[in-house]
Amino acid sequence: xxxxxxxxxxxxxxxxxxxxxxxxxxxxxxxxxxxxxxxxxxxxxxxxxxxxxxxxxxxxxxxxxxxxxxxxxxxxxxxxxxxxxxxxxxxxxxxxxxxxxxxxxxxxxxxxxxxxxxxxxxxxxxxxxxxxxxxxxxxxxxxxxxxxxxxxxxxxxxxxxxxxxxxxxxxxxxxxxxxxxxxxxxxxxxxxxxxxxxxxxxxxxxxxxxxxxxxxxxxxxxxxxxxxxxxxxxxxxxxxxxxxxxxxxxxxxxxxxxxxxxxxxxxxxxxxxxxxxxxxxxxxxxxxxxxx
Amino acid sequence: xxxxxxxxxxxxxxxxxxxxxxxxxxxxxxxxxxxxxxxxxxxxxxxxxxxxxxxxxxxxxxxxxxxxxxxxxxxxxxxxxxxxxxxxxxxxxxxxxxxxxxxxxxxxxxxxxxxxxxxxxxxxxxxxxxxxxxxxxxxxxxxxxxxxxxxxxxxxxxxxxxxxxxxxxxxxxxxxxxxxxxxxxxxxxxxxxxxxxxxxxxxxxxxxxxxxxxxxxxxxxxxxxxxxxxxxxxxxxxxxxxxxxxxxxxxxxxxxxxxxxxxxxxxxxxxxxxxxxxxxxxxxxxxxxxxxxxxxxxxxxxxxxxxxxxxxxxxxxxxxxxxxxxxxxxxxxxxxxxxxxxxxxxxxxxxxxxxxxxxxxxxxxxxxxxx
Numbered sequence: 001x002x003x004x005x006x007x008x009x010x011x012x013x014x015x016x017x018x019x020x021x022x023x024x025x026x027x028x029x030x031x032x033x034x035x036x037x038x039x040x041x042x043x044x045x046x047x048x049x050x051x052x053x054x055x056x057x058x059x060x061x062x063x064x065x066x067x068x069x070x071x072x073x074x075x076x077x078x079x080x081x082x083x084x085x086x087x088x089x090x091x092x093x094x095x096x097x098x099x100x101x102x103x104x105x106x107x108x109x110x111x112x113x114x115x116x117x118x119x120x121x122x123x124x125x126x127x128x129x130x131x132x133x134x135x136x137x138x139x140x141x142x143x144x145x146x147x148x149x150x151x152x153x154x155x156x157x158x159x160x161x162x163x164x165x166x167x168x169x170x171x172x173x174x175x176x177x178x179x180x181x182x183x184x185x186x187x188x189x190x191x192x193x194x195x196x197x198x199x200x201x202x203x204x205x206x207x208x209x210x211x212x213x214x215x216x217x218x219x220x221x222x223x224x225x226x227x228x229x230x231x232x233x234x235x236x237x238x239x240x241x242x243x244x245x246x247x248x249x250x251x252x253x254x255x256x257x258x259x260x261x262x263x264x265x266x267x268x269x270x271x272x273x274x275x276x277x278x279x280x281x282x283x284x285x286x287x288x289x290x291x292x
Numbered sequence: 293x294x295x296x297x298x299x300x301x302x303x304x305x306x307x308x309x310x311x312x313x314x315x316x317x318x319x320x321x322x323x324x325x326x327x328x329x330x331x332x333x334x335x336x337x338x339x340x341x342x343x344x345x346x347x348x349x350x351x352x353x354x355x356x357x358x359x360x361x362x363x364x365x366x367x368x369x370x371x372x373x374x375x376x377x378x379x380x381x382x383x384x385x386x387x388x389x390x391x392x393x394x395x396x397x398x399x400x401x402x403x404x405x406x407x408x409x410x411x412x413x414x415x416x417x418x419x420x421x422x423x424x425x426x427x428x429x430x431x432x433x434x435x436x437x438x439x440x441x442x443x444x445x446x447x448x449x450x451x452x453x454x455x456x457x458x459x460x461x462x463x464x465x466x467x468x469x470x471x472x473x474x475x476x477x478x479x480x481x482x483x484x485x486x487x488x489x490x491x492x493x494x495x496x497x498x499x500x501x502x503x504x505x506x507x508x509x510x511x512x513x514x515x516x517x518x519x520x521x522x523x524x525x526x527x528x529x530x531x532x533x534x535x536x537x538x539x540x541x542x543x544x545x546x547x548x549x550x551x552x553x554x555x556x557x558x559x560x561x562x563x564x565x566x567x568x569x570x571x572x573x574x575x576x577x578x579x580x581x582x583x584x585x586x587x588x589x590x591x592x593x594x595x596x597x598x599x600x601x602x603x604x605x606x607x608x609x610x611x612x613x614x615x616x617x618x619x620x621x622x623x624x625x626x627x628x629x630x631x632x633x634x635x636x637x638x639x640x641x642x643x644x645x646x647x648x649x650x651x652x653x654x655x656x657x658x659x660x661x662x663x
Binding site: 027028029070071072094095096097098100101102103104105106107110141159160161285288289290 | 299300301323324325326327334349351353354355356357358359362363364365367370371373374375376387405
């Protein structure tokens with residue numbers, strides 16, 4: 001079960017960038033889980049050559065998201081796999097260290113890939129795959145301005161780390177064929193709302209029970225709060241005369257600008273608070289470390 | 293905060309390791325892995341293994357010095373994965389329940405890992421397909437502390453190196469009052485090439501290696517290894533070698549006493565030495581004078597004393613060269629000497645020689661000053 005080789009590891013440019021940013025922004029070293037999915041694809045060689053009878057299927061792992069925390073904290077128990085995302089493996093980011101798995105890396109990888117409860121089943125296949133992926137992120141020894149990160153992906157297979165190439169998938173023409181691999185798969189809760197206002201005939205349908213109606217009302221309230229006065233009824237006015245259209249649109253934009261302004265101010269304030277808290281934490285840490 | 297500090301908790305562990313380790317561990321370099329580059333929390337340890345060194349990087353975290361360190365092994369040891377696969381019994385190791393307040397923790401971790409490394413190398417060599425090696429391992433006497441190493445480079449042929457500690461005696465106790473901190477050892481290095489047929493296998497490469505401080509007592513370079521006969525194995529070779537070595541070491545220890553007696557024989561003539569090496573008696577310095585000319589006489593004794601006569605250097609205490617250093621004579625090794633003389637006669641003859649030689653030296657000093 002654990003000796004099935006992964007042929008290709010894919011990661012979207014955005015995910016890798018955010019992973020690298022997270023590791024360089026962290027105060028110390030970090031580690032965490034890598035989530036995504038694996039698929040078995042049978043490449044169809046578009047060749048007229050009759051002898052090419054390649055029926056070998058490729059196992060492709062795509063990393064779509066991650067979860068990170070400082071290295072000194074142990075990894076939490078991994079969440080149960082869902083249909084769309086599985087635990088593929090984990091990563092470790094440590095500054096200025098050789099690009100080789102360490103003692104901790106190997107023990108963690110072994111325990112992850114050898115626990116049968118974490119194994120998942122790749123799409124359109126029947127085999128079961130353990131989370132055997134390991135991504136190592138380091139920074140080069142002399143501080144450099146351009147070359148700031150190094151990374152290497154491994155699959156732990158047969159009691160050894162096998163280096164694997166990591167292919168980065170960026171948006172662009174070549175991305176089209178892989179659109180499905182990186183489509184968002186987080187499900188929003190369904191909000192059962194009606195187009196009220198536009199239709200006055202929202203009379204009671206007596207068959208519905210009260211609880212259902214109550215929930216519906218709550219959802220509607222939430223939606224209205226987000227719309228901030230621009231509920232569907234008002235939007236429909238945009239379809240009316242030209243003068244009304246310009247006025248309404250300007251009003252809409254003003255409100256949006258005000259909202260963005262308010263949001264950015266909020267972000268600024270919270271950032272300042274976070275910064276203050278981090279500095280405070282740093283001072284506490286220094287005191288614990290006996291550096292004061 | 294001082295520039296380039298090691299957080300105290302980490303420094304305590306590292307200092308304890310360096311000062312208490314049974315083998316001599318060195319720190320090769322230290323650097324920082326956190327955002328504040330003056331906090332050093334990573335270092336490379338140079339650990340002696342199998343008469344060579346292995347380098348391990350120890351990765352602490354200056355931000356969280358309470359956390360256990362991580363170790364990165366050498367690039368050729370990627371398959372060395374200790375503490376893995378431990379189910380319940382073996383899962384307890386130095387890293388579980390790490391206590392950053394206990395300065396001995398890093399030491400016990402390194403010792404445990406080095407032991408694991410020893411087993412790892414032994415396992416690798418057991419897997420090598422070579423008849424002679426299999427035989428060697430099975431017949432290798434069950435003595436303590438044999439270290440082995442399989443070197444497999446891409447450009448070099450595969451070799452297995454054994455480091456066999458010789459002489460089951462405590463060399464530190466042989467020499468009264470020795471100041472050796474680490475246990476002194478003499479090891480035989482045996483290097484076997486891998487993959488040869490037993491019948492055509494060439495003799496292994498042999499070399500005696502001693503700890504550096506032992507050179508004051510016994511010179512390993514002067515020891516002639518007995519020949520390795522065709523078809524021999526290490527277990528056959530060792531007893532004769534050890535016997536020879538043991539008798540020579542005993543001789544070396546007794547020659548300390550000879551040198552001490554000789555220095556004592558010099559005292560009636562030169563007065564009490566102003567400086568001597570009290571442990572190995574390899575050097576002695578006397579203050580002498582001829583009229584108003586005062587000078588120092590430095591004796592240095594080779595390990596072959598009394599077969600080889602001591603080397604004498606005279607040093608004036610009144611004349612200085614242009615660099616303001618006292619004028620010294622060249623090494624004096626040509627003077628009447630016979631190893632068959634009694635120690636008292638040796639001392640007397642040297643004193644007689646010195647009575648003449650000091651006049652030459654005085655002349656030499658005056659010439660130097662006039663220039």
